[in-house]
Amino acid sequence: MATLVEQGVEPKLAAREVAALARSPAVAVAKAYAERVRRYELAVRLREEHSRLLPLVDRVDGPLTLEQLRRAVALARPFLIPGFASSWPSASWTWPELRARFGDGDVEVSAGRDGHERPDVRYQDTAVRMRFDAFLDKVVADGSSNDVYLVAHNRALAEPLLAPLLGDLRFPEVPGVERNLHLWLGPRGTVTPLHHDRVDILFVQILGRKRFHVVDGMNRRLLKDCLTYWVDHDLGNPPDDVPVTTFEVGPGDALFLPCGTWHQVTSLDPALSISTTSLGTPNEFGWYEPGGTSSGPPPKVTRPA
Ligand SMILES: O=C(O)CCC(=O)C(=O)O
Numbered sequence: 001m002a003t004l005v006e007q008g009v010e011p012k013l014a015a016r017e018v019a020a021l022a023r024s025p026a027v028a029v030a031k032a033y034a035e036r037v038r039r040y041e042l043a044v045r046l047r048e049e050h051s052r053l054l055p056l057v058d059r060v061d062g063p064l065t066l067e068q069l070r071r072a073v074a075l076a077r078p079f080l081i082p083g084f085a086s087s088w089p090s091a092s093w094t095w096p097e098l099r100a101r102f103g104d105g106d107v108e109v110s111a112g113r114d115g116h117e118r119p120d121v122r123y124q125d126t127a128v129r130m131r132f133d134a135f136l137d138k139v140v141a142d143g144s145s146n147d148v149y150l151v152a153h154n155r156a157l158a159e160p161l162l163a164p165l166l167g168d169l170r171f172p173e174v175p176g177v178e179r180n181l182h183l184w185l186g187p188r189g190t191v192t193p194l195h196h197d198r199v200d201i202l203f204v205q206i207l208g209r210k211r212f213h214v215v216d217g218m219n220r221r222l223l224k225d226c227l228t229y230w231v232d233h234d235l236g237n238p239p240d241d242v243p244v245t246t247f248e249v250g251p252g253d254a255l256f257l258p259c260g261t262w263h264q265v266t267s268l269d270p271a272l273s274i275s276t277t278s279l280g281t282p283n284e285f286g287w288y289e290p291g292g293t294s295s296g297p298p299p300k301v302t303r304p305a
Contacts, residue, residue: 044218051077056245057214062254066172066280069256073200073281076258078214085204086252089168093207095140095270103133105161109150120193121230123153132161139270144189151192152182152275169274171202177278184273194222194264195230198285199277201257205249208271213238214245217260226291235264249273259285 004014021027058077060068062084072079085091110126113119119126138148156162162183171177188208196217213235215222221241225231235244248268249255257263277283 048216048218051216056216056243057247057255064172066174069172069202069279070281072256073258073279076200076260078258078261079256080247080249081254081256083252084254085170085206088170088252090165090206090274091252093168093272095136095207099133099136101164102161103136104131106131107135107150107156107159107161108154109135109148109156110154111148113149114147118230120151120195121228123151127154139185139187141187143187145187146190149184149186149190151184151186154183156183156185157181157274169204171204171276171278172280174278174280177276180276180278182275182277184271184275186267186271188267188269188271190267190271192263192265193230194233194235194262196226196260196262197257198229198259198288200259200279200281200283200285201275201277202254202279203249203257203273203275204254205251206272206274207251208267208269209248209250210271210273211246211248211266211268212255213264214247214257215242215262217258217262219243219262222262223290228291228293229289230291231262235262259283259288260290 001011001014001018004017005011009017054077056078058079060072060079060081062081064072064081064084106129108127109130110119110123111128111130113126116122116125135148135150138145150156157166158179166178166181169181171181194213215235215238219242221239222231222233225233233239233242235242235246238244
């Protein structure tokens with residue numbers, strides 16, 4: 001009321017308006033919502049204060065039994081498993097060998113990405129088929145490029161050409177895992193901009209190194225700024241209220257990324273990674289869309305330098 005009076009509203013009128021507002025059913029509903037939010041925020045803060053006892057990305061020694069994996073998933077925190085896949089047959093893959101084995105077949109890749117503002121958001125716009133040897137020549141070429149990348153959406157492991165690779169992997173034996181493997185294959189310099197996924201992921205680095213920038217899924221700033229599951233921030237140069245954990249994964253290392261964890265990924269070498277969402281746990285979080293559904297315009301994705 002004081003504010004209204006300060007703004008020149010006659011005191012009696014100001015008192016009447018404020019009293020009418022206080023009686024309004026809309027205010028009662030808003031108060032009930034505010035109370036609900038206050039309670040949820042306390043619960044989230046409690047969770048955050050406990051979780052600070054561990055580094056955001058903890059380390060776990062492999063190999064991982066299904067029971068260990070289930071417990072880790074239940075904690076819903078990212079963790080690194082150094083050397084998880086070092087003894088898999090895939091540890092002996094080399095670029096020349098992959099070229100010799102599969103070179104004369106063709107795969108779908110995302111190409112011409114530099115010509116698109118949001119190639120990761122609208123990956124369909126860049127999907128083309130290419131001979132595997134021509135693609136691998138681009139992958140291992142000198143220099144750095146984000147123009148061509150075979151991403152999970154290209155579904156290369158669902159095609160017969162690369163199916164023999166599956167025999168060299170030793171993912172946890174969960175029903176259906178062999179149909180749920182996703183390949184990421186590209187040159188040094190590929191960038192997957194900041195986003196969260198709507199599933200829990202076990203990500204295994206097979207060839208080359210990648211740099212991950214990771215932020216807790218509950219970060220308020222990113223939850224506020226996201227549109228769909230992308231956010232227009234570069235975690236190489238983050239806002240002050242976005243604490244980032246940065247680390248590298250190298251050949252044989254694995255990373256568990258729970259649904260909702262913010263991450264941005266850069267290849268430091270020609271790199272090949274394979275991930276799965278078959279973890280032997282319920283993994284259907286399609287409803288987790290703090291940034292809304294894709295009905296609005298896609299966000300402009302900032303390209304890290
Ligand atoms: O390796 C990459 O470039 C991106 C991986 C990723 O973001 C994911 O699996 O969700």
